[in-house]
Amino acid sequence: MNILTFDTEEWYFEKNVHGGRDWKYRQFDESLDRLLPALDKRGLKATFFCLGKMATDYPYVVKKIHSAGHEIGCHSHTHTWMNKLTAEEALADTRQAVDALEQLIGEKVKSYRAPAFSVGETNTWFFEILAECGITRDASVFPASRELGGFKSYGSAEPATIQYGNAIIHEFPVNTMQLFGKHIVCTGGGYFRIFPYWLIHHLVKDKEYAIFYFHLADLLDEKRPRLSREQYERYFKEPGTFLNRWKRQLKTNIGVSGAFAKLERLLDAEQFVNIDKADSFIDWTTKRTVKL
Template sequence: MNMLNFTSKPKNPIALSFDIEDWFTVRNMRELINENEWHNQENRLNIGVDFILEELAKKNIKATFFVLGWIADNYPEVVRRISDQGHEIACHGYNHTPIDLLTPESFKEDLTKALTHLENVTGKKIKGFRAPSFSVTQKTSWALPIMKECGLEYDSSIFVTSHPDYGIQDFPTIQTEVNGMTVLPLKKSPLLLGANIPVCGGGYFRMLPYALTKAALRKDLEKGPALMYFHPWEFDPGQPRVKLPPLKRFRHYVGLNSNREKFVQLLNDFEFTTMENLLRLNRTRTVAEYRFANTPALVPV
């Protein structure tokens, strides 16, 4: 009888990523804290970043950091510190505006601005992108050709799930080629009796018992690599409490007090890599193709 060995690490790695934004820049705060007021908020970015970098260094783990251009513009020393420690720097847009709130023209402007600041700070070409709030959906798929036009090599903005703000349920759950752009999607993981649960990070990781997350990830990693994401503010339980609507308050604050401990357990239990390295691993694996009905094919110029 085959039994899972829970004492050894799975052979496939998790592509570990962090969306680098401060507590006041997130979508849940958007209606209460305008971008013009960001400079008046308490900057607590280093609290989470320090914790993340220290824990990764202990395990010699390299990860991908999707950084806001606004962060690179205003706190370049934070971005340099991450880059200097050997982590991959990727783009998270300039000011955390979800793509569904932008036009193609304003998205290209936002992306170009963010890439310019990130590349000026790091001195390196930025290869990857993740849209704020995973906001590449059926309606905003026009953004993918623009990413390609701006020189990006991969995108990780699609979540294979159903959610009020994001998600494409029928998108493939493996690396996928979409009109010339490589997409690394986030997805749910299998658990019991055919049930799939989103344990790949964020509020899901904070809310669910770690034993459940671990079991689902191990099962998922039997088939191939997985992706996970976190934010620095998720490791800062002392951040200011804002009076949010009940659902948004739950999403943002659930599990903050126990998240550091669970994250350290995660680092002990699995192997990790960067998004860039995952692309190299996937060169020998089957990849899918997908075409959005409303996305024109790229035409070489």
């Protein structure tokens, strides 16, 4: 089963980090206007994880996605990493985001993905918060060690039921695989952009479970500028040294050209569903339960 997801935060990020440049907004609009028909023509429905702030500040973007028949999931309110918040702050953020999205689309929001997969061993209480906000499925787990923490004890990269107290969440973890001893993800992000099409297709084609995640900015075929020290520190809440900013620049820009064409090729070669459909297709009684 292949699941197609997009994280949608560009417009908000543009305003809050770069100050809001009209031509950049137009580019994101165009990127979305290229993506939605590409999905429609193949009869595909995806899950778009949107910020709560996208619903309040850029409602036309969320509405456009929703009216094209895609699932609207929640991607936090202002793209703050959940492992940098207290439980109280994380609850306030999630509630605000879910409320804003639901109010706009007039529907219950059931799927969630934390910014940068920032839910792991240090903040397992977050699953209780999700349940409290009416979320029933989550796609925030990176089931291996990583710079940002990760959630190694989750185990294999397969869907499972997460149980935290009375909270029950259906988890759709990102697919990790080992390459030269390192855990990597090729179904989105930098490795999707670097790896040639044939390799990605080879790695996922007979998989029982593969979840893809993209950002609209990844599909723009254009390099992003390096953040200033101040922008970096404001957003990432860590020292904006030259090295940190250089690493971030490399990560976000590597292989950006040709990413959209690669995605389209993949959409032609494989079947995809969104999280809502995947959740109903899976027989959860056959899946393991991860008790936290």
